[in-house]
Amino acid sequence: MTTFITGGASQIGVGLAHLLRQADRSVLFGSRAGRGTDGFTWVPFDWNDPSTYENAFKREDIKPVESVYVLPPVGIDPLPQVTPFIDLAIEKGVKRFVLISASDAVKGGPEMGAVHGYLEKVVLEKRGLVDYVALRPTWFTDNLAREQYLHIKEHDEIVTPLPKARIPFIAAQDISQAAFDAIVHEGYINPEDEANSGPILIGPELLSYDEVAQILSTALGRPIKHRTISREEALAQYVGFGLPQASAEFLVDVELNLENGAAERLATGEEFAAVRKVGKLGVKEYVEKTKGLWLK
Numbered sequence: 427m428t429t430f431i432t433g434g435a436s437q438i439g440v441g442l443a444h445l446l447r448q449a450d451r452s453v454l455f456g457s458r459a460g461r462g463t464d465g466f467t468w469v470p471f472d473w474n475d476p477s478t479y480e481n482a483f484k485r486e487d488i489k490p491v492e493s494v495y496v497l498p499p500v501g502i503d504p505l506p507q508v509t510p511f512i513d514l515a516i517e518k519g520v521k522r523f524v525l526i527s528a529s530d531a532v533k534g535g536p537e538m539g540a541v542h543g544y545l546e547k548v549v550l551e552k553r554g555l556v557d558y559v560a561l562r563p564t565w566f567t568d569n570l571a572r573e574q575y576l577h578i579k580e581h582d583e584i585v586t587p588l589p590k591a592r593i594p595f596i597a598a599q600d601i602s603q604a605a606f607d608a609i610v611h612e613g614y615i616n617p618e619d620e621a622n623s624g625p626i627l628i629g630p631e632l633l634s635y636d637e638v639a640q641i642l643s644t645a646l647g648r649p650i651k652h653r654t655i656s657r658e659e660a661l662a663q664y665v666g667f668g669l670p671q672a673s674a675e676f677l678v679d680v681e682l683n684l685e686n687g688a689a690e691r692l693a694t695g696e697e698f699a700a701v702r703k704v705g706k707l708g709v710k711e712y713v714e715k716t717k718g719l720w721l722k
Contacts, residue, residue, distance in 0.1 A: 428452040428489045429609055430482045430515075432471060433497025435463045437568060438526060441602030442495060442609075449610065452489045456482055473499040473507045483518040491515070493522040493609050502536045502672045509544055516548065516556055522615070523558040524608045526601070529626050529692055530680045531562065537676060542624070549617045557615040559608035563627040564689050567595040567712045570638070571719050573667065578642060578720045583651045586635050587660040591684040594628035594693040595638075597712050600705025601627055626702045628693050633709055645713045646720055657682060 429446055431439045434457040443453045443466050455463045456471025456478075467488065469481040482491055494515055498504040512523065523545055527538040534543030545558040570578065577585045604627055608615075617623045633641075635652045642650040655663075657678055664674035684690075692698050707715075 427492035428454050429493045429495060430454050430456060430491045430520075431495045431497075432456045432473075432511075433495075433526075434458060434471075435461060436497055437598045438601050438605065439495060439497065440464050441599055442605045445602060445606040446609070449606075451610070454482065454485065454488060454491065473504075473511075476507075476510055479511045479514050482515070490519060492520060493524065494520050495605060495609070496523055496525045496541065498525070498538055498541045500537075500669060500673055502670075502676060503540060504537070505540050505544060508541050512544065512548065516552070521556055522609065523556075524605050525558060525560045526605070527560045527562050529562045529564045529628075530683070530688065533560070533624070537673065546617050554614060558617065558623060559611075559615060560624045561601060561604050561608065561627055562624060563596045563601050563604075564629070564692055565593050565595055565684075566601075567597040567629065567707070567709055570642075570713070571716055573663070575719065578650060579722070582648060583653045584635050584639050584642070585653050585655055585663070587655050587657055587678070587682060588635055588685055589654045590634060591687075591689065592632040592634050593684060593689040594630075594632050594704075595709050596627050596629045596705050597707035600629070600707055603705075604703060620701045624701060626692055626698055627705060628702055629705050630708050632690060632693050638709055641710050641713050642720070645710075645717045648722075 431443060433439055446453050453466050455466050455468035457463055457468045458472045460468045471478045471481055498508050525541055525545060527542050531537055531539035533539055542560040549556055549558050574584050577583050615622050639650045639652040661674055661678045664677055692702060
């Protein structure tokens with residue numbers, strides 16, 4: 427059967443698509459323009475245009491869609507956009523949803539947590555007919571090649587509001603693997619079994635940004651520093667990346683909580699032992715693999 431991947435050609439979505447293809451499974455992307463879908467079949471899909479929601483289920487040249495990878499739209503309350511699609515997908519025969527959430531997102535709370543809460547509600551109402559997995563990764567290693575790219579490439583620095591926080595960074599390829607494992611999992615996933623329905627995804631090591639800067643320095647053969655910035659500067663950065671003001675403020679506050687050990691506890695706390703899954707790709711291996719991005 428087919429997996430419908432929302433969110434256009436996100437890094438995790440494309441990685442998931444390749445894993446599904448290798449397993450001889452059908453893939454369909456939902457994208458506004460089809461850019462970056464890496465040759466996979468796609469249909470027009472836009473969270474801001476409900477008239478595109480049906481497109482996932484109209485193709486007669488592929489197998490029916492039975493699973494959906496959900497990358498919600500950015501926003502404090504994405505439910506007005508996401509819930510109509512989830513309801514439609516269930517009506518059309520979808521049996522499993524795999525949501526990309528976050529380790530910091532509270533089920534039923536704002537942002538991705540709101541979608542997590544809605545999926546649990548729907549699944550409990552339709553117990554046995556549909557299930558879900560909410561993947562809850564910690565902070566992405568790959569942000570070094572995104573938000574931090576120009577800082578490293580042009581200014582030989584990493585810029586964060588976190589002087590000492592230690593984080594179990596997770597690589598996108600490990601999140602794609604977790605999404606694949608969730609989609610191909612056989613049998614019903616009980617929403618009350620958080621180890622399977624809501625796993626926390628962490629990387630194999632705890633590192634501060636000072637230590638990440640040292641890894642970059644060694645790999646690139648030039649000094650890379652970690653410069654600490656204020657909350658206001660971090661907020662301005664996120665707004666500059668295109669996040670709505672409310673979402674940027676939410677993200678900065680979540681990030682600053684890392685300084686209080688929020689991410690470290692995910693890797694060390696006994697209360698998370700049953701639900702955490704540890705990825706394979708460490709920061710050092712990731713940097714060695716992608717260092718060409720930052721070479722001058």
